[in-house]
Amino acid sequence: MTQTLQKVDHSALKTNQIIIISLNILAFILNLPILAAFVALMMGIGSALKIPGFGFVYKNLLKPRGWMKPDILDDNPEPHRFSQILGFVFMSAGSIALFLGASTLGWGLVWLVVALAALNAFGGFCVGCAVYYWLVRLNLPGFTKEPPAGTFPGMKPRVGASR
Amino acid sequence: MSAEILLRFGLAIVIIGLGVFAYWLINQRLLVRASNNVFTLFKKLPNKPVLIYFTTPDCVPCKTVQRPAIDRILNLLGEKLQVIEIDATEHPDLAKTWGVMSVPTTFLLDARGEARFVNNGVARAEKLLEQIQTL
Numbered sequence: 001m002t003q004t005l006q007k008v009d010h011s012a013l014k015t016n017q018i019i020i021i022s023l024n025i026l027a028f029i030l031n032l033p034i035l036a037a038f039v040a041l042m043m044g045i046g047s048a049l050k051i052p053g054f055g056f057v058y059k060n061l062l063k064p065r066g067w068m069k070p071d072i073l074d075d076n077p078e079p080h081r082f083s084q085i086l087g088f089v090f091m092s093a094g095s096i097a098l099f100l101g102a103s104t105l106g107w108g109l110v111w112l113v114v115a116l117a118a119l120n121a122f123g124g125f126c127v128g129c130a131v132y133y134w135l136v137r138l139n140l141p142g143f144t145k146e147p148p149a150g151t152f153p154g155m156k157p158r159v160g161a162s163r
Numbered sequence: 164m165s166a167e168i169l170l171r172f173g174l175a176i177v178i179i180g181l182g183v184f185a186y187w188l189i190n191q192r193l194l195v196r197a198s199n200n201v202f203t204l205f206k207k208l209p210n211k212p213v214l215i216y217f218t219t220p221d222c223v224p225c226k227t228v229q230r231p232a233i234d235r236i237l238n239l240l241g242e243k244l245q246v247i248e249i250d251a252t253e254h255p256d257l258a259k260t261w262g263v264m265s266v267p268t269t270f271l272l273d274a275r276g277e278a279r280f281v282n283n284g285v286a287r288a289e290k291l292l293e294q295i296q297t298l
Contacts, residue, residue, distance in 0.1 A: 025175055025179075028171060028174075028175055029168060029171045029172050029175050030168060030171075031167065031168070031171060069223045069224055069227055069228075070223055071222075071223060071224060072221075072223075073221075111178060115182060118182060122186065122283075122284075123186065123189070123264075123283070124264045124265040124283070125264070155264050155265075156264060156265045
């Protein structure tokens with residue numbers, strides 16, 4: 001099977017993840033469900049626009065000033081979008097739980113998003129992407145992309161990977 | 164209010180600490196794996212510290228940060244350190260064997276061939292030097 005990979009800037013994804021982690025931890029420390037809801041909202045907007053929710057920070061601030069270098073890899077953007085949608089769902093559920101007073105459940109979901117974002121940002125493993133590729137195997141409609149050649153589903157692709 | 168924030172801050176630190184511990188465990192596993200695979204790179208140990216540097220031709224942070232950092236260390240240490248650069252696209256088998264998931268990744272081996280440090284992502288010259296000094 002052949003498929004065309006696209007250029008995906010993993011620095012934009014990483015910036016997005018680090019901001020999500022930071023804001024969520026801050027929300028927890030300051031006990032600010034509204035901040036968690038803001039993160040959920042940004043992830044929702046990002047999902048709708050098919051861009052990383054906080055990608056504008058990278059695009060308008062970090063990249064132009066050279067504070068972060070692009071890390072452009074041949075990859076499928078769809079699993080990353082799916083991953084953000086999953087994050088949005090968890091964050092929304094967490095925020096709703098927090099506003100309804102179920103703080104253990106709410107903060108638990110927020111920390112789950114923190115853990116998954118950290119695994120992606122620092123470990124190079126995208127759980128949402130792995131779920132996406134798993135759904136491809138189940139032939140679910142709309143899930144069509146295969147992992148780049150030689151890349152374990154969910155892992156950050158190595159440069160030059162193609163299929 | 165401040166007591167609550169302090170408590171939550173403490174909790175956050177504990178949770179992050181657990182995450183860091185899990186990451187440390189994974190790195191330890193990587194080091195054991197690397198130590199077991201030293202002879203995929205050498206027939207005979209060079210009897211000096213070795214820096215194994217996994218990179219790829221299009222890796223921008225490798226070119227802009229990692230390679231200059233390694234060059235700086237080589238200028239400082241000269242023959243006291245051996246650097247082996249591996250292109251993960253040319254040698255995907257080696258990258259797989261060593262458990263390399265992203266580039267740049269650097270491993271530091273001591274003179275006995277034991278993998279002592281692994282850096283996932285960019286490792287600055289100061290950090291590498293600090294690690295080499297403990298070998």
